[in-house]
Amino acid sequence: MIEQVSVFLENKPGHLAQLARTLADAGINMRALMVADTEQFGVVRIICDRPHAAKGALEDAGFGVSITRVVAVEMPDRPGGLADVLEALGAEGMNVEYAYAFVEPDARAAVDIFKVDDERAGAVLERAGLKVLAADALYEQDSI
Amino acid sequence: MYQPEFEAMSSDALESLQVQRLQDMLARTYENVPLYRDKLDAAGISPTIEALSDLSRFPFTVKDDMRSAFPYGMFAVPLREIVRVHSSSGTTGQITVVGYTKRDIENWADMMARTIACAGGTADDIVQVTYGYGLFTGGLGVHYGSERLGCVTIPISGGNTKRQVQVLKDFGTTILACTPSYAILIAETAQEMGLDIRDFSLKAGIFGAEPWSDNMRRQVEELMGIKAIDIYGLSEVLGPGVASECSEQHGLHVNEDHFLIEIVDPDTLQPVPDGEYGEVVFTTLTKEGIPVIRYRTRDISRIIPGACSCGRTFRRMERVTGRTDDMLIVRGVNVFPSQIEQVLTGIPGVAPHYQVVLSKRGSMDHVEVHVEVAPDTDFDEIRELESLRRQVADEIASALAVSIDVKLVEPKSIERSQGKAKRVLDLRAENEGA
Numbered sequence: 001m002i003e004q005v006s007v008f009l010e011n012k013p014g015h016l017a018q019l020a021r022t023l024a025d026a027g028i029n030m031r032a033l034m035v036a037d038t039e040q041f042g043v044v045r046i047i048c049d050r051p052h053a054a055k056g057a058l059e060d061a062g063f064g065v066s067i068t069r070v071v072a073v074e075m076p077d078r079p080g081g082l083a084d085v086l087e088a089l090g091a092e093g094m095n096v097e098y099a100y101a102f103v104e105p106d107a108r109a110a111v112d113i114f115k116v117d118d119e120r121a122g123a124v125l126e127r128a129g130l131k132v133l134a135a136d137a138l139y140e141q142d143s144i
Numbered sequence: 145m146y147q148p149e150f151e152a153m154s155s156d157a158l159e160s161l162q163v164q165r166l167q168d169m170l171a172r173t174y175e176n177v178p179l180y181r182d183k184l185d186a187a188g189i190s191p192t193i194e195a196l197s198d199l200s201r202f203p204f205t206v207k208d209d210m211r212s213a214f215p216y217g218m219f220a221v222p223l224r225e226i227v228r229v230h231s232s233s234g235t236t237g238q239i240t241v242v243g244y245t246k247r248d249i250e251n252w253a254d255m256m257a258r259t260i261a262c263a264g265g266t267a268d269d270i271v272q273v274t275y276g277y278g279l280f281t282g283g284l285g286v287h288y289g290s291e292r293l294g295c296v297t298i299p300i301s302g303g304n305t306k307r308q309v310q311v312l313k314d315f316g317t318t319i320l321a322c323t324p325s326y327a328i329l330i331a332e333t334a335q336e337m338g339l340d341i342r343d344f345s346l347k348a349g350i351f352g353a354e355p356w357s358d359n360m361r362r363q364v365e366e367l368m369g370i371k372a373i374d375i376y377g378l379s380e381v382l383g384p385g386v387a388s389e390c391s392e393q394h395g396l397h398v399n400e401d402h403f404l405i406e407i408v409d410p411d412t413l414q415p416v417p418d419g420e421y422g423e424v425v426f427t428t429l430t431k432e433g434i435p436v437i438r439y440r441t442r443d444i445s446r447i448i449p450g451a452c453s454c455g456r457t458f459r460r461m462e463r464v465t466g467r468t469d470d471m472l473i474v475r476g477v478n479v480f481p482s483q484i485e486q487v488l489t490g491i492p493g494v495a496p497h498y499q500v501v502l503s504k505r506g507s508m509d510h511v512e513v514h515v516e517v518a519p520d521t522d523f524d525e526i527r528e529l530e531s532l533r534r535q536v537a538d539e540i541a542s543a544l545a546v547s548i549d550v551k552l553v554e555p556k557s558i559e560r561s562q563g564k565a566k567r568v569l570d571l572r573a574e575n576e577g578a
Binding site for chain 1: 466517519521522523524526529530533551552554555556557
């Protein structure tokens with residue numbers, strides 16, 4: 001499991017820019033960002049180099065922030081890669097709440113992020129032969 | 145004029161009728177309502193008067209008195225003489241119950257018949273009663289007056305705007321009774337349906353239960369091709385029918401044979417002369433179920449000095465211009481911001497910091513409550529945030545009896561003020577200008 005920064009965002013002009021500027025000023029480097037929106041508000045999900053520093057900076061700037069544990073999988077570059085992941089989780093009765101993808105800095109492979117309602121998801125995927133990424137493969141562990 | 149023998153009384157005859165009715169009312173009330181007896185005894189005031197001016201010695205009655213007497217503590221007659229109860233729309237915390245005897249209902253019907261006649265109504269008219277029927281006094285109040293005057297009465301109640309338009313057209317309605325904002329919605333809905341209400345038989349509207357401006361009056365009159373009459377009332381005193389504009393549209397004639405009106409300075413609580421603004425205070429003269437002595441309405445208005453050319457001699461109060469408390473009126477329902485606060489403090493996941501934002505969407509008032517999400521919320525859970533928002537909206541709707549949009553906002557984003565929190569942000573004037 002890796003740590004994702006989840007930010008509550010009211011729908012108002014310039015607000016996402018304010019979030020990005022806050023992270024920039026704190027020297028945070030984002031690897032991936034996904035915006036999920038509803039009619040009333042949005043939730044921004046961020047994978048970055050220092051999640052806890054990001055949370056602190058955003059909270060200081062007045063944002064509502066949570067750290068969320070998600071699974072990062074380096075995706076095999078072939079047809080059926082995503083199906084393998086979802087079938088392995090489904091076989092264990094695990095539910096994927098959302099997923100998104102980004103490309104690693106050295107562009108060798110795509111990384112998919114899965115929010116799964118079960119802490120054992122990483123282990124399940126590893127048993128299925130998938131390459132589950134540890135936190136240190138993606139960012140500094142700044143929680144302690 | 146429906147009852148010229150009262151509505152056009154000479155001031156001397158009116159005053160002696162008022163004195164006589166006030167003496168009778170004070171004696172009855174002192175005898176039968178412990179709350180008043182205790183109050184007067186404690187203040188060492190005898191429940192007798194020689195002249196109307198003696199009333200200024202009496203203590204005021206406030207909403208809290210009615211609330212603490214819930215449900216029947218203010219009734220001055222045994223329940224077997226009560227034939228109807230109504231209840232005030234959303235109040236802070238607890239509703240209040242008002243009761244009517246058979247004679248109260250009779251008098252009320254007379255007063256509402258006067259109101260409809262003020263709008264030019266006669267037995268030849270067809271009245272569409274679009275005020276809500278039920279515990280709210282509006283629907284049944286207008287209904288009885290319409291029947292009393294001999295009009296065809298359409299008890300359609302509120303809601304289903306397209307059907308309102310269809311009935312206006314098909315039934316040949318000549319007088320519409322509803323809130324002014326709903327009247328505008330009806331007119332706009334008719335336009336969307338490709339109909340022009342100006343082509344209908346409608347000639348007048350009796351609009352009340354919420355504050356409105358002269359601009360809005362002109363808008364309704366223009367859209368509907370009618371004369372729009374402002375009416376005033378409150379359940380603690382009667383319901384609709386306490387006062388009504390006549391066709392002069394310059395102030396609302398108070399039914400002074402049934403109510404004494406005083407305007408008092410809201411700070412000193414001393415009566416002010418005619419013409420000066422202050423808080424409106426009513427004393428009932430004929431009410432049997434719930435007589436009230438010097439009830440503080442919290443509404444701000446003034447007496448318009450001078451005679452009215454319509455021939456009615458009852459003095460006129462100006463259209464209510466504001467409140468001395470923070471009550472809002474949303475689609476005819478009274479809403480206190482403190483009620484919203486009470487709901488929020490009972491819901492984990494939101495902070496009790498909120499702001500009520502009033503705006504205009506088209507002609508309708510739109511109310512949105514901005515509520516802060518608690519800082520320890522799991523912000524990744526969209527579904528939980530959505531269900532939190534729905535829960536807040538549902539609980540507000542059930543506590544206030546009016547549905548209000550809810551917007552979740554970021555923790556600590558609502559301005560914390562030093563003194564009195566600015567709970568209400570009113571953008572309606574800006575929206576109207578836009």
